[in-house]
Amino acid sequence: MSYAIEAEGLVKRYGETAALDGIDLRVRTGTVLGVLGPNGAGKTTAVRILATLVAPDAGRALVGGFDVTRQAGKVRELIGLTGQYASVDEKLTGVQNLVLMGRLLGLSRSEARARAAALLSRFGLTDAADRLAGGYSGGMRRRLDLAVSLVSRPRILFLDEPTTGLDPHARGELWDAVRELVADGVTVLLTTQYLEEADQLADDLLVIDAGRTAASGSPGELKSLAGGHRLDVRPLLAADVEKAESILRTRAEGGLLSVPVHDLSVPPALLRALDDAGIVLAEHALRLPSLDDVFRTLTGAEK
Ligand SMILES: Nc1ncnc2c1ncn2[C@@H]1O[C@H](COP(=O)(O)OP(=O)(O)OP(=O)(O)O)[C@@H](O)[C@H]1O
Numbered sequence: 001m002s003y004a005i006e007a008e009g010l011v012k013r014y015g016e017t018a019a020l021d022g023i024d025l026r027v028r029t030g031t032v033l034g035v036l037g038p039n040g041a042g043k044t045t046a047v048r049i050l051a052t053l054v055a056p057d058a059g060r061a062l063v064g065g066f067d068v069t070r071q072a073g074k075v076r077e078l079i080g081l082t083g084q085y086a087s088v089d090e091k092l093t094g095v096q097n098l099v100l101m102g103r104l105l106g107l108s109r110s111e112a113r114a115r116a117a118a119l120l121s122r123f124g125l126t127d128a129a130d131r132l133a134g135g136y137s138g139g140m141r142r143r144l145d146l147a148v149s150l151v152s153r154p155r156i157l158f159l160d161e162p163t164t165g166l167d168p169h170a171r172g173e174l175w176d177a178v179r180e181l182v183a184d185g186v187t188v189l190l191t192t193q194y195l196e197e198a199d200q201l202a203d204d205l206l207v208i209d210a211g212r213t214a215a216s217g218s219p220g221e222l223k224s225l226a227g228g229h230r231l232d233v234r235p236l237l238a239a240d241v242e243k244a245e246s247i248l249r250t251r252a253e254g255g256l257l258s259v260p261v262h263d264l265s266v267p268p269a270l271l272r273a274l275d276d277a278g279i280v281l282a283e284h285a286l287r288l289p290s291l292d293d294v295f296r297t298l299t300g301a302e303k
């Protein structure tokens with residue numbers, strides 16, 4: 001098995017805060033690792049270390065077989081990075097952004113123009129090529145940002161929350177672009193707060209919380225961590241929510257209570273207990289866990 005990215009014991013401190021507190025990760029060549037975690041979990045810090053933008057305080061990481069601290073130049077030749085905050089120059093047009101990057105990477109003027117045209121076409125931006133990037137919609141800007149990071153034809157790509165703030169259509173388009181890259185053999189490490197995104201794109205997942213690994217495995221493996229099934233119930237009356245919370249021993253979110261069910265004989269008993277307490281339900285359902293349930297189980301809400 002060959003790994004495009006391997007990291008062990010990564011630690012990064014900012015004053016008192018341990019942004020990363022001992023993270024291990026591995027990404028098999030040609031696959032997608034999804035790094036999930038709530039705000040402040042350390043996702044961007046991990047990406048910045050692997051992309052050679054900051055040095056770790058401890059630990060070791062190899063990207064494409066090169067050490068991120070001792071061989072940073074070699075690593076930079078192999079990677080592309082799309083940051084959480086778009087890095088396109090708003091005062092340049094789409095095509096100018098791409099040509100500029102090509103020139104910075106040492107392409108001739110004509111090579112840079114050809115590469116820009118190919119990427120604009122690939123990301124559906126040809127018609128917008130001569131408009132200032134500052135006037136692009138959020139989705140167009142993300143696509144341009146991704147295109148800029150692909151000018152160098154990276155074999156390893158880091159995407160830090162690539163679809164945050166995009167509408168479902170724009171998100172779907174970006175997912176397709178990532179899938180195409182992976183089909184071409186590119187290895188991707190992407191961070192996200194969207195479980196659905198991780199489920200759609202990632203072969204393997206790493207869930208981090210407060211700088212530490214909370215869980216890792218395939219999406220299927222993580223779902224099985226959340227238990228077999230879930231019982232969701234919604235009391236008809238808001239006044240009954242608290243009573244239902246104490247019967248089901250869980251906290252409601254938006255009036256909905258959701259409990260893991262390990263034994264299918266349990267739901268009828270729970271529903272009877274609610275009924276005995278005089279709680280009328282607006283809805284109830286037994287369903288399989290989603291990655292959202294896993295995330296909540298692992299990162300606090302159900303600890
Ligand atoms: N340059 C910095 N200086 C000081 N503290 C920092 C710096 N960068 C990150 N941190 C802190 O490290 C922790 C991890 O931050 P990081 O940006 O890696 O989280 P994240 O998982 O990317 O969060 P988000 O989902 O909000 O992007 C946070 O507590 C953050 O405040």
Ligand SMILES: [Mg+2]
Binds near residue numbers: 084
């Ligand atoms: Mg971040």
